[in-house]
Amino acid sequence: MDDQRDLERMLGNLRQFQSESDASKESEKSPSNAGTSFDADEFLAGLDAMFASHTAKDKADEYLQQAMADAENAQDYAGLLTVLNETMGFYRSQGRHQENQWIIQRAIELALRMGLEGTEAWTTTLINAATSQRAAGNLDQAEDLFEQALDAARRTYGPDDRRLAALHNNRSMLFSQTHRRRQAIDELHESLRILEHSSVDAQSDVDIASTCTNLALAMLDGEDQPTDAELEEAQSLARRTLDIYQHAGSDSSAHYASALAGAAHVSFASEDYAEAVRQYQRALDVIARCYGEHTDYYRVTAQNLQEAQRKLELTQSTDNPHDSVDDSPAQSTVHTDIHRSAVHNASVPSTMQASAQHSTSPRTLAPGTALRVAEPGMALAKAYWQELVKPMIDERYASVKHRIAAGLVGHGSECYGFDDALSRDHDFGPRVCLWLTADDYAEFGERLQADYDALPSMFHGVSRSAATPRAQGEGRRDGVFEIAAFFTQLTGMPHAPADDEPHLWLSLDESTLAAATNGRVFQDGLGAFSSARQSFTRMPDDVRLALISRRLGMISQAGQYNLPRMLERGDGAAAWLCIEQFADAASSLVFLVNNPASVGYAPYYKWRFAALRRLSARPAMLLTEICGELEQLMRLSSAACFGGAGFGEGGKGAAPSIDTVNAIVETICEQITHTLNALGLSDSPQTFLEWQRPYVEAHITSPATCLHSL
Template sequence: MDDEELLKQLEAFTDRSETIAATGNEAADDTQVTDKLGSESANKSVSEPNDERISNPPDQPATFDVHAFLAGLDAIFDAHGAATKAGPYLEQAAVDAENARDNAGLLTVLNETMGFYRSQGRHKDNQWVIQRALELALRMGLEGSEAWTTTLINAATAQRAAGNMDQAEELYQMALDSARHTLSPTDRRLAALHNNLSMVYSETNRNDKAEAELREALRILESSSPNADTDLDVASTHTNLALVLLAEHRLNEADQQATQALNIYRNGHLEHSAHYASALAGAAQVRFTAGDYAAAVDLYRRSLAVIDECYGRDTDYYRVTEENLRQAEAAASADTASATNAGTDDATSSASVLSAAVQPSTESATAMSAVPSALSASSARAAAQPISDTPSSSNSTTDSPSPISGLALARAYWLTYGKPMIAAKYPQYQGRIAAGLVGHGSECYGFDDAISHDHDFGPRFCLWLTDDDYAAIGAQLQADYDALPHECMGYTRIDATTATPRAAQSSASRRDGVFAIGDFFESITGYRSAPADDRPHEWLMLDEATLAAATNGAVFADPLGDFSAARQGFTFMPDDVRLALISRRIGMMAQAGQYNVPRMLERGDGAAAWLSINEFVHAAASLVFLMNEPVTVGYLPYYKWQFAALRRLSLRVATRLADVCEQLESLLRLSSTACYGGAGFGEGGRGAAPAIAQVNGIIEHICAEVVTELKREGLTRSDETFLEWQRPYVEEHIQSDATCLRSL
């Protein structure tokens, strides 16, 4: 296909509609790569055949018609048959596109599948689809194109729905960078991107940033819409904004935004759109917070009816909304009973106020300890992945608690007990106290599992205060923290009687409770705040495992931003220090791996060779993190979790040296035979020789990859693969005169 014919194909898809991915109405997966990419379907096949594809019989060439595929998928959604028909349809379409060797068509199918799997809560299945779509787009050379931008948006949205916020934010930022070159300032996909990024900020307690993103999305949409009063995407963004304002306790403004969204659906006769369900649910959230429980019940019921019609009942979206309805019904019943007991008959439902979707409420906010969660996603091809503002504590007496990660348990404990305690006892400080879980413990890295539950596992969190606030209320707040219920979701909190010595609460290195911000970081790093850039020797005294412990975990709330600022300071390793460490790591890889491993093996000193391999592996693992920059990917943790962290980093998009992890694991696996195999032992009786050859080959292969990456990053001009000779080239880029940053 020549350029002129391809251009015609590209233009043929520009009229397919695109809808906004948003908290209330999310449809980033509807942002079609076929809009600007097109599909080499019909009787054509792409010029880059996929080796995994099935060969076509020469006399019966397979074809894939992307027009027919999208039309068929739309028909399924329009007939509300997605729950049972969309999955098989998408799976067959992927096979058809594979058989036709139609890369563009396959990418379209994968983008649609990402959105559908998200709507069905099939987040584990979606990880493979996400990875495949990104790899395919890169293999097709789409970087810098609109198709690449939209694929990034779709992948990020799927990761956000799966709760993988770090990956989602990274992908959204990549999409923003791409969009600056590929989308016009009024492109509606740019609004979709801002909507989606706002969700990440909202779900990680950065509501100010979330609001800013939504305001920008609304500006783009209103400026590009032929009629903003009937525009579904504008309505979606109003719903999103309502929920963010609600989280900021700006009830009246939230009410106005929610009502405006519902009015747009009414004006445009869009009440049967799947998006309408989220607008209704968002309005219900506002009414619930305002204490208008009867109206919340009515709105949640109407939302459920739309979800049932569009998605069916076997979805996360339906289950979450149904749970929200139950909470609203319980509150409404309690409210009615209270009014009856008070001898009044003024318990009339006010459902008509907002269900009519005409007038904004003028009621003030009512303090609530249990607010149903806002739906954080919906569309014709998406569904909710909500996060409840106050997790249920109904499992607190369960004999066999459901498995849960330490960070999730910490967040639940904070929301269930910590946050209400602060609101009740320290109202003047609730806008000043940061909360989260950071520091030592496998749960702070997200690596804990069922085995981790056998020691030092239980509900806990940290509270961080400024020095002045700690002096004023620190002791009393610690006492109130200690007095919180010791059970949450079936797990018992650890204390001095149940903790191992390392985690004993009486020790100076306690892992939870109340801290002054500076004291907390000093207990981990020895510094109350990160060293200054002009003190490289202090940075070099901080090993990576220490910095990993100071910057891991999650922050649940930080209204002042002081804790997050201090924590972030430790992520900003000065580039001169990073370069010095890169030089040290490649020096150790050369000395231990390239020089000493073969020498020790030749001498027959298996123990020395094994230790040399260990030094090489540690240096290489550290180098991968340093080359990917700690401010982006964090630091290599201590030895126990190094490979868990390395595997996780290797799965991220655009990771440098991504395959080094697998090679290092192969190296370790071969080490036993290479170092201690001897003649006639191991490897089918051939002795250690084959393993030794593989060990040396892996080491040299990794070192060659490192040189390639150093050249790609502009850190060397040399092709020399013995890494010791690369050190002067790397150190040329160090700006500081500090002698501690350079090799001898």
């Protein structure tokens, strides 16, 4: 149901709202345009024909661009809005998210200029804009738009309107991507309830099928293994989805690929890898025919197929497959539609869920047990914004409130979602950041800061804890900031470097970039802060490849070359440092290979493994097994480097652990080589990773010497 064309049909042709702006249109027409016209029905019929004949991937772009020009020349603004909504969906399906930004902006501005607020056309545009921003990874903007859309839909739709079901369905994807699994499931249950209540034939209703697929995926979208009950429900939902498509005679439609991909994910989670391979292959055939092989949808599904094939080969190569096969069902990504697949960023819920255990002494907890807090810091910040800060701004800054961006970004465990009971000892509490442009900061920034400081420091039973020296003055973590100064404080730069400034990108370490792009934005009417924040996520691909090459070099030198030599010399301290350098480079490589634009940057050492565990639990990620292997490597390091002496391991000798440590290093390097080959970054089978560097660097197009190894 997330597909733009189906959604547009469900929401109705925007032409029906043309009468609402007829008077203004007639007054704006000039005599030179009086003879021109635009037929929206004819336009939609032509677009439908392209999708029906599977030629849209080659012809739709030119068709849409011409339709935009025709509608604008005819000054048919309702028709133009219809074209813009269709274009949003097509660009989204093609993964053309950057180009889609101006389409989104233009559609919203046009709808406002036409005075469509409070109409179904306005709701339509908000939903499409929100869905497109979600697909582009602009999750804060998407959440704000979805909230506006839901508010508008409640006024314009009935309680059982199928268009409302579409909105709940799309909104669930945002919750999934932002670690709110329970909310995602609740949204899908509500969508399914509406659809089942309104359907004339539930056995053939493909909208019900799409929602069942989404719900099945949500059941499996978590850090922990699904329970038997969850797995059984997911299997039932997947079967129901395929049955609906077959009963409806729609098993050759474009959307059938989503149903097949969803069923494949469930098969994967059930360890039926042969069935998963079969279903992924069928899905790829449909995607290639309907959308083309050069789309994100095809690429991600192909990665899923490759992972399922790998698991199948492992099970076939051993007498007991469960002894050697990773039980995690979340090693491949399956999405219910092309727009989810384009982002392949479905997330898992945070381990910091509400709990009454916040008073538990950390010394009594078992190793690895997460400390719980009554309210995670980010939830506390958003509540503080909604209940205290926003009402103050609405009252005292009504004329400029849309110019004030708000959220929580930067340093602090809560900005990463890793805060626990121990996080409350310093620099923690109810707080938000308020961001202003330079002109606005000069005009009312000081006054806004004073009003913010006057707000209560005790909120929801939590008071602001002591601030460390580094979180005071210019390093403060909340309050009012000028946008450029905020990023200068974090990165040393007022904005992200340009694509042709690779030396500046390389001067920003990953933890710095992580601090500048983490957290959440609660409001940004101007989009100025979000734009600046997003610019730091868009590391040029040449820079990313250069960093991948550097990590390969360190992994090879520290782990494959120097570690065995130091262990053989008996220099345990040097060997331990080799393991540290190897783990640092390998964990960084996982983030770089999965692309920080989608998964974020590796944070600094304190939160590196917390972030790596969370990334490794997400669907469609590459090198997911490395996290556990690195942790095992470090657990064995004391025995390998010092024979276990003084570490409670009995001093039994280092030899067995040395063999295991070296084997883990080689296993990790083999997985990295396999992934480089799969991504097309290398065609060499060489597992000594220093020799992989020239292959990776061959893909760097920039001649800048800083991007190439000597």
